[in-house]
Amino acid sequence: MQTPDSIDGVETLLEDQRYVCGRGLSTAMFLALRLGRPLFLEGEAGVGKTEIAKAISKGLGRKLIRLQCYEGLDASSAVYEWNFAAQMIALRAAEAGGATDGLKDQLFAEEFLIERPLLQAMRPHEGGAPVLLIDELDRTDAPFEAFLLEALSDFQVTIPEIGAIIAPEPPIVILTSNRTREVHDALKRRCLYHWVDYPDFTRELEILTAQAPEVSAQLSREVVAFVQQLRTEDLFKKPGVAETIDWAKCLLALDVVTLSPEVIADTLGAVLKYQDDISKLQGSEAKRILEEAKAALEPA
C-alpha cells in the first residue's frame, strides 16, 4: 500500500488498525514517512510507542522488523554474523577435495551470512520498504548508539568482507525510548522527535473502546476516569494506557459491572506496579479517588 499523502490519511490508516493518536503524533508520523527520516518516540512506559510501529506496518502492509535493545547489544546481534560452523565445514570440505583456490571469496559469500534485524531492514522487500522498530534504545549503551548513526543517516551497513550494503529504499524507522537515560543529541538530531504523553479522557476512552470493545461503555468510562484521576496523584509509576486496557480486561473477566472500592482494592495490581504506590491507595484513598473520578464523569 502507498504511504498516505496527508496527515488525515495517516490518522485514518492508524484508526483502521485501532490505533488512536493525537494530531501531534500523526503529524510526526506523516513527516517521517514523507521525508524518509527516522521517528524518535519518547514517553513513559505503556503510552503506545511500540504499538504505533505495529499499527503502521499492518496498515501499510509492510514487514515489521523489530530490534529489541538491551545492554551489551553489539553489531553481531544487531546487523549480521557469519555462520562460522558452516564456513568451517566448507573449509574442511574444500581442503579434503584439494580445491582451495578462491576459497576466501567462497567462504564469505552471502550463503554464509546470517542477517540480523538492521541488515534485514536494508534489503529489498516485496511490497515496499519494511518498518524497522528499534525498541527501547535507552537500554543499550553509547557505543551502539554511535554505531546507529551511520545506519540511520545513510541507510547502509558495512560488512568488511563484502562492502557496504545500501538499502534500495530506506526503511520506515521508529525508535523508542523510555528515557531511563538520555540518548545522545547526535542521534536525536537525525530523527524527528515526538514526546508521547498520556492521552486525555476522551482519547483514552476512544483507545479503550477500540482495543477492548467488549467492555461496557459505562465501565469503560469509569475505568478511564479513575485512571485519569490516578495520574494526577503523586505516584512513583503512573499507569500507562496499556495498564488501563489490561485493567478493563481484568474487570471484564471478573464480570464487574461498575467500579467500587472493594473491586479496586482487589485488582489494583493490574494498574499499579509498585508496592509503595499500592499501599498508598489502601483504605480510604481509593474511595476518595473513585468519588472524584465519578464526580468528574457527572456532567458528561
Next chain:
Amino acid sequence: MTEYPPLDLPDDPKLAQNVTHFMRALRKAGLPIGPGAVIDAVRAVAETGFTSRTDFYWALHALCVRRPEHRAVFAQVFRLYWRDPRFMEHMMSLLLPAVRGVQEDRSAQAAEKRAAEALLDGAEPDMPNLHEDENEETLIEIDASATMSGEERLRSLDFEQMSTGEMAEAKRMLAKLSLPVKPLPSRRYGASPSGARIDARRTMAQALRRGGEITQLSRATPRPRWPNLVVICDISGSMSTYSRMVLHFLHAVANHKGAGWAQVHAFTFGTRLTNITRHLRTRDVDAALAAAGREAQDWEGGTRIGSCLHAFNRDWSRRVLGQGAVVLLITDGLDRDAPEQLSAEMQRLSLTARRLIWLNPLLRWEGFAPRASGIAAMLPHVHSFRAGHSIASLEELAAVISSPDDAGEKARLMAQLGPVSGQDGWRDAERGAER
C-alpha cells in the same frame, strides 16, 4: 663570551613591568605561561602598539591562551588588570565577608575571584594602590608553598575552620583527588586468552590467515564497564562550607579523565532539587560552581530532605540510576520534614541505587549520636555512613568506594539507635506503612 642578541624592548620600563606582572597574574590564575612568553608578549605589544585596545587584548590573548577554558580566565584577568581601576576595591569586598554588603554592588563573575586572588597575591610594591588605609586591615595571606607538614595538617583540618588561604590550598588538593572505582562486568565481550566463551569470529579469522588451519580456539570474556556516580548534595545554610568544598571535589571527579566513572550526575538540594550535571562539565571550576549557584535558587536556605528526595525518586531515579549507579548523598540530615516520609524516600533510593553512601560532616564530632529524627530515619537505609568534613575524610572515601562491604560508621551508630529501629530497613518501612 657568548653574544646575546640585543633585546628589542620598548624604552618604557613601566610597560615591561606591567606586562610582566600581568603575565605572572595569569600564571597564578592557572594558565601555563613560561618566562619566554613574557618576553614575547612585551615584543608583541610593542609591535601592535597601543592604538586599539582590541588589538592589545588579542595580541596578549594570542600569546597566553592555549585552551578554550583559558579564555574566561584571561578575559577576567585582562579586564581587572588593564581596564577596571576599581577592581581591588571590589575584590577585597568579595574576598572578605566582613566588609561584604558595604561595597559589593555586583556579584563576582566566573574566574574573577581567581583572577583577583592571582593579582593580589604577592602584589608588586608599585601596584596601583587605591585605598591605602583600607589595605592595612584587608591583608590576605595565601601560603602557596605548603610544606609537607602543612599539607598533613590541612588534610585533617575541618573545612569550616579553614582560612581563605588554607581553603585555596585545600581546593588545589581536592582538584587532584579522584574516586577510583572498580569496573563492573558487562554483557559485551572482548578477546581474552582465558575467556569462558569461544570467539568463533576471531577463530575463523585466524584460521583463514593460516590457510584454514585451526591451531587454537580464540576465547572471549565479558569486557568491564564503568558505573555511574550520582551525587545528591545538600546546600542548605548549615552545610554551605562543606557543600562548596565537596562540589569542588566533584568538579574534579567529573572532569578527571580516565578515573573510571562512566558519567557523573550531580544534584543539589535545600528546599528544592536542582540538577547541576550540565554545569559541572564546564571546565573552569569557578564558572561551573557559579552556574550551579545561579541554577540552584535555594543556596544556603532551609532543608527539606524528604521532599527533595521524593522529587529525585519521582523525576530522576529511573533516568540516572538505571545502570547500577553509586549514589553519594551529602547532607547533615537535619530536616524539617516528617521522618516517616524521609524514611520511605530513603528506602526507595537505597532500593534503586547500587550503593548508597551518606557523607555527613556532623560525624566529625566525637561522640556524635544519631539523635535527630531525620538522621535516625535515614540511617537504616544507607549502605555506608561516613564523615565528609576534611580532605582526609574524602581520601578515605576514595579508598573504600569500591569495596562492597564498607559500611563506615553505620554499624556503630545503628547500635546507638537502639533496638527500636532495628537493623533491617525493610521491616522499618513496613512498620511505617502499617502506621
